[in-house]
Amino acid sequence: MPASVSAAIRAAMLESDPRAKVMAARKVARDWRLGRLAFVFDEPMPDQPGWPDAPELLPPGRMPRRRKAGSERGRIALWHAIGHIEFVAIDLALDMAGRFGAEMGEGFVGDFLSVAADEAMHFVLIDRHLRTLGSHYGALPAHAGLWSAAHDTRHDVAARLAVVPMVLEARGLDVTPLTLERVRAAGDERGARILQRILDDEIRHVRFGANHFADVAKRLGAVNGELWKVLVSRHFRGTLKPPFNDSARLAAGLSRDIYHGVA
Template sequence: MTGPRESVAAAIRRALLTPEPKAKLFAAREVARRWRLGRLAWRFDVAMPESPAWPAEPELLPPHRMPKRGKGGSERGRIALWHALAHIEFVAIDLALDMAGRFGGEMGRGFVDDFLSVAADEAMHFALLDRKLRRLGSAYGKLPAHDGLWQAAHETRHDVRARLAVVPMVLEARGLDVTPTTRDRVRAHGDEDGARILQRILDDEIRHVRFGTKHFVARCETDGVNPPECWKNLVKTHFRGALKPPFNDSARSAAGLSREFYGGVASGANARLPHNS
């Protein structure tokens, strides 16, 4: 009986370099499935790309050029909301794949297990959101999207602690804060199907933040550094944004992200972390 031929790194790289959205989500799910079934070799013999392949549409714009969504109850506002969420989940597929492929060799099999399962979840989330858009008469790519979502990955490509600190423990944790409000607003407009999608995403994102926090803390302990202090220093250096309350303390706690990490960082509504230029 012969062993698996393709390396896990090569399979991940191929998924990252798949531009078409539906093909990418299938590629991500297939990598996760093959890994789970033991059909990929534990080898990191190819490098991850500097950036993933994305489709020609949507047009990517800086935040200040993004059009206003309009009121949430209007058709235009609903489509803009679901499109923005779909883009976040589309980029999240690549964030999870890159995490596993770039750092898996140094972090171990459990790390790859966790982040390939995250990639499969994000692919499922994207499929749900794209289907939602199609029911509204639109589709992913029909509107412009935020161009900065890969920036955090690029800037932390040489440091697994920095990547974990910023992507799961800041960006995804922010989703834990804002998704319940969005879910409730969608439900108030009579969209129970949309509310169910957002609840599913919220439930999964708690697990994703838990994975990030678990591996961050373990790496800090291996390196002999204090996890909350290390996190604060890395976020100051690598996160170009604000940490704004209110925080969803219960969801963050369920994800293992205690107030010991973020409680003293943002003391007011406009608190901003310093960062290196």
């Protein structure tokens, strides 16, 4: 009998070494795609993934102020922050597939395992770029709050979809183009190519979230946009602030009607 998909996902989530987690996430996605894992959920997802000792994780209020954007230290801090987001995003996608896959079906599992593989590749590209700048992932402190959105919505797939892909990842669609322009203006063409790849992939990731959320809303007999607003107000601690990248959001399945009135 093939191994259960939940056991493979749990093992990948518990890897604490970044390189080992990257390899494990990509292997789970590949094994699922090739039919080597059974659609069986006999292992629970961990409440806390395995993470390395570095970077030091700090509350938002204790994070050091970002250096001037054009300075060498500022560039390193920017890429380190993006790298941390992508590293935690590996576990966010794995947990989505492993925690809610039994309820949501095989297509859902495949979608979010492919997201995990994408996030793993994004992390590798960013860590390599950091090394060309004379640094590496773990060299600076990082934001400790990224996982809290997953932990707070661990009992409700609709809430998880509403907050993680449709708010947090969608926010990346808003801010990445401006970051890309600044990186390119600074002469970092390699960095700009990395950000363009991330942006292209994130449109697909948000679309997965929006499509599966719509399916859940239909199953519940709820109006898609109304349910999303209720769940965001209940589970998202921050605020949604313009400007919004409406064209990228629309390509990802988020019409302006959905988030109009929330910001």
